[in-house]
Amino acid sequence: MTASTIAIPRARRPRGSGRLPWGSPAIYLGAVVVVTLMLAPILYIIIGGFRTNSQITADPSGLPAPWVMANYAEVLGSTTFWGEVANSTVAAVVTTLGVVALGLMASYVLARYRFRARGLLYAVFAAGLMFPMTVAITPLYLVVRNLGLMNSMAGIILPQIAFALPATIIILVPFLRAIPDEIEEAASIDGASRLGFFWRMVVPLALPGVITVGILAFIASWNSYILPLFILNNEASFTLPLGVQAFASQYSVDTAKVLAFTSLSMIPALIFFSIFERRIVGGLTGAVKG
Amino acid sequence: MSSPDRPGAEPSPSPSPSSRRPRDWRKALEITVLVGPALVVFLGFVIFPVVMAGYYGFFRWKGYGLPTDFVGLQNYVTILQDPTFHEALWHNTIIVVMSLVLQGPLALLLALLLNRPMRGQSLIRVLIFVPYVLAEVVVGTGWSLMLQSDGALNGLLEKLGLDGLAQDWLSNPDLAIWTLLGIITWKYIGFAVILFLAGLQGIPQELTEAAQIDGASYWQIQRRITLPLLGPTLRIWAFLSIIGSLQLFDLVYIIWGQYIASTAGTSTMATYMVANGRNAGNYGYGNAVAVVLFVISLVVALIYQRYVLRRDTAGALTERNER
Secondary structure (H helix, E strand, O other): OOHHHOOOOOOOOOOOOOOOOOOOHHHHHHHHHHHHHHHHHHHHHHOOOOOHHHHHHOOOOOOOOOOOOOOHHHOOOHHHHHHHHHHHHHHHHHHHHHHHHHHHHEEEEEEHOOOEEEEHHHHHHHHHHHOOHHHHHHHHHHHHHOOOOOOOHHHHHHHHHHHHHHHHHHHHHHHOOOOOHHHHHHHHHOOOHHHHHHHHHHHHHHHHHHHHHHHHHHHHHHHOOHHHHHHEEEEEOOOHHHHHHHHHOOOOOOOOHHHHHHHHHHHHHHHHHHHEEEEEEEEHHHHHOO | OOOOOOOOOEEEEEOOOOHHHHHHHHHHHHHHHHHHHHHHHHHHHHHHHHHHHHHHHEEOOHHHOOOOOEEEOOHHHHHHOOHHHHHHHHHHHHHHHHHHHHHHHHHHHHHHHHHHOOOOHHHHHHHHHHHOOOOHHHHHHHOOOOOOOHHHHHHHHHHOHHHHHHOOOOOOOOOOOHHHHHHHHHHHHHHHHHHHHHHHHHOOHHHHHHHHHHHOOHHHHHHHHHHHHHHHHHHHHHHHHHHHHHHHOOOHHHHHHHHHHHHHOOOOHHHHHHHHHHOOOHHHHHHHHHHHHHHHHHHHHHHHHHHHHHOOOOOOOOOOOOO
């Protein structure tokens, strides 16, 4: 678990030499075709934002001629966009912190305490994997409404934390269990209480797992659609995904502006991904492979 | 699910008998403080709603006040007799099967290509993975603009002199589900590739080297060594893909919306649930659909676990103790 979670799949390097060899041209040709297919739709969105509607109508698949900044400038100047960025950021950051804090505490107990209900407790959390948010959304909406949390960030943060906990615990428990008993014994001999051990030793040692879990929670929250769709009804509380959709239907004739809005909304995710690419990839494969 | 508990290797040393009582009390407190918050949030927002769905499903209920109009199994009878639901179920079935058929072999081929040591492979790997991290809303909005009848794809085909291939990709009922499958493949194949690559890394190089020395060709090696050893990874991926396909909601709802989805032939059980539950104000009925969707997913998952994942050392829902 530990190794596969932290290590990203890297190709084996040929022994002795530092640089990788070039592959055959056929392989690169195939790779170029695949990469083009994967990136073309994304480039269409980004580049389309630099065109005008008349350009798009005249030639739907052309390049900007000339490049116009107006669409992007207009979106960047709108308070709606920045309000939605702020809402998405708050939701994602608080969800991430909550998942990490609650998940780490619970995983610590499940990994390192001996007590009778431990197996049952683990099974209860693991059973959560059987209930994706889609299945539970209708009654979840009723719960959130009865708590008076409609149109509030708390109304999406709390359910997001709850639904992220099962995967978090399943990823973190083996991490915490892998910490050698000797370290705990040594800490105990040095006078550390169990909670002291938790703060001084467990949290730092589990950091790679914690980062993985945090990133997964952040991206899931940033992209979340069905929960905000049910919980957030007034535009002031919209997160970016709802904002993109509302914008797309409001300006359905203004394709260029919709493209600009859409591409700006994916920038944070792309930046986040490029910084943490290794961790995200490693975390996903680790979470699944175990 | 097998028992998650690990019998051997208990981490904490048991307390000495003399100090058992105060330490037990302290331990119970620590456990409560540490697990309590997670358990409360989890039970309150995951388990409680799911249990309530089972209860609300027996009522005709508009969602306000307490449900009083008990209708027994009527909601379930209605769902199972509704041709619209049958269509949605059929679409889900197509999506489940075709996602496996389209993504599996393609992702395997890509993973094999990318597993050879060569320059630029990490860049290629990252680029293939990008669609997976994008929000469904971004993907849906972008594709639906591109695929309109006067959109970029048809424009491109026209430029290439392939006017004959231009289609009404989104609203032609014979075609729309294939469009959806194309978008699903594009969005999720990166995940399969990354997963398979990680699995390939776990195959000892000595095996392939030995086979090479024995004169096996590249494809023979892949078929006789790589594929069987990749089995556990493939089976876990297939499991995740099946469950995801059964629950599919975002992309369909974003691209087609609740009404067009059924006329375009892309509705799923989840879009049916939202359209006929919350959007129609029939919360009792919506909850009953949620229960049906859950039961179908659970049955599929259990069958898969029982007959397919059983031979692997660890199932998707059981704790991994090995290593």
